[in-house]
Amino acid sequence: MTVEIKATDTLVVGAGQAGIAMSEHLGKLGVPHIVLERDRIAERWRTGRWDSLVANGPAWHDRFPNLEFADFDPDGFPGKEQIADYFVAYAKKFDAPIRTGVEVKKVVRNVGRPGFTVETSDGTIEAQRVVVATGPFQRPVIPPIAPGPDRITQIHSADYRNPQQLPEGGVLVVGAGSSGVQIADELQRSGRRVYLSVGAHDRPPRGYRGRDFCWWLGVLGEWDAEVMKPGREHVTIAVSGARGGHTVDFRRLAYQGITLVGLTKSFNDTTVTFEADLADNIRRGDENYLSLLDAADAYARRNGLDLPEEPEARIIGSDPECMTHPLSELDLVKAGVTSIIWATGYAVDFNWLKVDTFDEKGKPKHQRGVAKEPGIYFLGLPWLSRRGSAFIWGVWHDAKHIADHIVTQRKYLTHYDTPQRHVEDKRVESVESAPDESRVGKVSELGVN
Secondary structure (H helix, E strand, C coil): CEEEEEEEEEEEECCCHHHHHHHHHHHHCCCCEEEEECCCCCHHHHHCCCCCCECCCCCCCCCCCCCCCCCCCCCCCCEHHHHHHHHHHHHHHCCCCEEECCCEEEEEECCCCCCEEEEECCEEEEEEEEEECCCCCCEECCCCCCCCCCCCEEEEHHHCCCHHHCCCCEEEEECCCHHHHHHHHHHHHCCCCEEEECCCEECCCCEECCEEHHHHHHHCCCCCCCCCCCCCCCCEECCECHHHCECCCHHHHHHHCCEEECCEEEEECCEEEECCCHHHHHHHHHHHHHHHHHHHHHHHHHCCCCCCCCHHHHCCCCCCHHHHCCCCEEECCCCCEEEEEECCCEECCCCCEECCCECCCCCECEECCEECCCCEEECCCCCCCCHHHHCHHHHHHHHHHHHHHHHHHHHHHHCCCCHHHCCCCEEEEECCCCCHHHECCCCCCCCCC
16 A cells, blocks of 8 residues: 655655654654655665675664664674664654655745645655755765876765775775775775875774773763864764774774875875875874773773773874875876775755755754754754764654654644644555555554554
């Protein structure tokens, strides 16, 4: 049984972790809604990541509160397919009213009447509210300094899958956050000559004194920090769950065979120039690493925790030659580099959202996800309400806040109205075969089961 929704109270755009969390809370509160997803549930986890990707947090942490990973070590790091399957199972657990294969093309505010008109690839929908749950990884960003020669293969980390995908030869990886570090490590272990361009970064320990760094950031209140520290807007986190999880150590990567270079500055044909900041970037990462150890030790003393001492965690290795005598430039052709991977992050893309809620740079204006434009909500963006907002567990709590806000608004709007003013999902039913994931929840008269 499929249902073509013509009108609904709340339309959720996107069925990744944000959209599924939003649907759970709306359903529990009795808010009629529908979730539209242009691909499959959690599609970005399946096809927007490289083959060997695993979660950067352990399974006990990187999940929603009401479902654990099935048959998986809580301290392990699930792979991307397991994560996607987890969200499919979660959506089915709560009978989420998700329609896959439907792309939202335009959202405009209605004139002279409440709500929004939403144009989709499957027709027009009227919605009183729209929750934008498309996440932060919408448009891969390659900086304008990228060179033009056809002889160099260039891809964004979003398009990287495995070493066999690239032509023979060396690789320059630009960006040393979690993606760049893990991809560079994989390429070097496959036998490639790898250059890794390292910018400013945080470098937390994978674990310390028998506790994962996710636990330490939790008890230290870092995940719940509501204000970003000045100058930290573009600082990435170098952390990895690969090969069972380990602390990222740039010096160790260098001794392993990766050549570290500074921030990528410019290109002149096939010659790339680097900033003279490699040693400073790595040492600032060390300071971040040691500061977390200090905070963890202080917390353990303050709370009388009997945790094993780990003095060896404070040992910083000697600087490799690529740090003491860093490259200022590199002729890619002479060095045998045939590929560049840009692990340079993403930008949001809200061109389809034709409402008045963006600043001059196209960033959403909102307060904890409640947009300047009444009836529009954002979910899953970095620092939506706190540091953990863009992470799996963080988005679930932000979704609860937004759902509560929607319920409050619905109560006000219906207080003086007759029951007929309650927006019900109008539907046209037809019997047809469809894959299980194409119709997760059955839509009742109010859009939820």
